[in-house]
Amino acid sequence: MNSSLGAAAGMLPSSSPPVPAIAATVAATVIVFVLARLYYQRRRSDNNNKSGGRLPPGPRGLPVIGNMHQMLANKPAVFQWLHGLLAESSGDIVCVRLGPVHVFAVSCPEAAREVLRKKDAVFADRPTTFAAESFSVGYRSVSISPFGDQWKKMRRVLANDLLCPATERRFRATREAEADHLLLRYVHALCGAAGGVVDVRHVARHFCGNVIRRLTLGRRHFFFGDSKAGSYGGPGRDEEEHVDALFATLNYLDAFCVSDYFPALVGLDLDGHERIVKGVMRTLNRLHDPVVEERVEEWRLLRKAGERREAADFLDVLASLDDAAGRPLLSVEEIKAQTIDIMIATVDNPSNAAEWALAEMMNRPDVMRKAMAELDAVVGRDRPVRESDLGELRYIRACIREAFRLHPYHPFNPPRVAMADTTIARYAVPRGSQVILSRVGLGRNPKVWKDPLEFRPDRHLLDGAGTVSLAEPELRFISFSTGRRGCPGLSLGTLITVMLLARLLHGFEWSKPAGVDKVELRETATSLVLAQPLVLQATPRLPEQLYYAVEDY
Template structure:
């Protein structure tokens, strides 16, 4: 299923100040005058010794904004600049903000390791403020006391080993639901095989898992009213989560000229408001009811009851005076934060890995043989088996390397003047790692566009992990703004992949000789959702 933007009702435009209107008019007058100079400007490169990193020459006030507006999608323009200047770092100026993109592992390690404290901040934007409910969550909020507070909650309470163990049963149930759902589709076919939309299955598995873990439910309505697959609310929920991911760091004009917020020059603000209405409609009743339950428990002095999910954990935390540690707004914000961190990378990596494997049957054969050897066909693969599935993990690492969901890492903001590889990086600059620049870097990877899982295997049979500490590609972000849920992310990704491979024989649809491995024009997902024929390969009782 293609991720679609939830429909939103038109709302009254925010009243803009005369200054903002004047700025908007001035900006677009400049853009109109400079349109003819775009390509010429793209070729003009500033190389100021070891001053700023190289990049296209800009204009007064707007910098390279005119080029950005004429070069959508922006990430492809930035990567064309990297090729044009033949460097592994590029700098553009969008209004007053220097935006730096890094495509070299060594420079990436300098940013996220050696100078992690300098690059610990995040930008403030309309989308970030909206999705974080006023900067109350972890991943989106700027560096400061609120971020530190929520980071402690996330690492010590939500993603602790004990919490991960406590919720293993819920994750296993969703893996069982996945198998039954695909098997049910196969059963509806007269010849035992049916065309399955892998993207739809993968994204909704991730959605089901995180709803179970976060809210304690896989459906927003009575499951009996929904059926075995996602219902309308679940479809809209997953679409909204992907819309958050797609619009969070979308190079909106007002991100660099905050006075323009309210004019909605890109049309992003309307979408963001529509997404938040969807998430509020679905999340708020569940969250507010649970918070009230814990308020009444505190009032009655009834003591703590066992926590059943992430929401229970967040609502049950006590401050030093015995009151609730987190406000309702903080809980709502962190719930969105947890959910958007879960759905994109696992589903995208599995879809791309299967697409690549369809064109390389030898890789598929090795993967299924490993499953048969490590697990067998008389039981279902479990989380405890993941450690021994090195070839499957190598396939997912290779998918992360070549086919990340996001082309760029979330921007880090320099909190002081600093340098990268000797280049000057002014305070307030936004620095991003290029996921495709790292993962497809020919200086690092032999035949970088070739899907070759064996490159991730070692001769000493060491355990293969999905993380990449040397930043030769980006799977999970690192550093103090990095992903604290590597273990959970690995489990969700590998159980999705392993259950699909163990449970079914996957073949190309009739009449299709080769899967077209083409990216969408505006993103890195497959241009068309992967549709494959599935046929059960295990004893019938294992699907019950």
């Protein structure tokens, strides 16, 4: 923070020494005034709290800033601080105060169900932050926007038009074409007929990027010929930047920024987050906007001519929707916002689950053998895995559930904001408080799971026959959230995730590279992703003609 302020001060002319001092004094005065005002607003809010009861345990805070100083001291791994507080408390819920905002962290299924099911209507709001406003293009999309008419409108569009069963069936061929391309042809090109090393994280993330670009924008590459793998269609510079931008969006959306709790400080960029968010949006706008604007214009001309055509992708669906008067239902900005929204909702969980599951299997040959035996029994080796096979792959789905449970991409669910005074687990929750459900605390809770740190897919097969759902309605872990703010793309997310892992396992034999005895299952210091990208030896296991029988795009 000090280096950022110093850099800003260094931009002032050296011939005017009083100016920095005056600017600093004015800024400090403004900050003190804002903090004092927020403090008195906080006092009034406490006095008007009608929820009754007491707050959950938590560290003692300071006047005005609450526990903000502790939060800043633990950046960028704030989630580890909160999980430490949960571990130290006797219960499964703690409360910290970040400026005027109470933040509740929850790690038990009972309290989680109370938030997302029993009192879902109370906790249907989202916080308003600089990152959220930027990534949702002014709160125009579904998952990020606060509760209100705009959110309801876009939620209806997703449920009725974009992610409905009919649209899912229509684009099945597109999804399978991307599985053929990347998870057969491209990986085969990387490892060769005799086998070679493959970066699984690279493959998994770009498969998700390819699928959602094809589904949303109708293209794998932003520009034809933009590929570093020649005819095999590997990601080029734009595709690399696009996937990086989508993951940066996810990493900075709920990143505990100071101005998230003191909105008057937006513009000072005390955390350096605003600069990164603006850079990410420049990348997404550069890549998305020309495609969106061209397609909207195409549909404008079709309307003018009284013509229609079948929607070829999500962008067509959004651009073709009409209101009751026959005018476009969505504005260009709404379409741009929803394009970003659905892309960031697609890339993280499938790629992370596949990488972790494969990493765990390297150290658990028994799990790998069961998965391969299931694939050979259900699919055989004379054709690729198809979507019609996925429901029968019970053990593969159990492996994914176990990866979701033990190795979530995000430490917490996106915050829910209380729209009224209420309670959780008999503790008071003042209006405006934020509740975050700990994916780690739920999935690794020893009160819920036996041997919670062991990768044991069989624990998800206790219900007997029938397909294994990736959803977890009892919230013993979180895969796809539930309730009003739950993920509307459960079916699509399931198809992408199961296809990704199934194709990797079915198409190739995976082993540890020479000289590696054991895959190190270690998380990074500041996130839950595997500390080093998973690099394994891949050897084709299907007839060679299958890898070249697929059509390129």
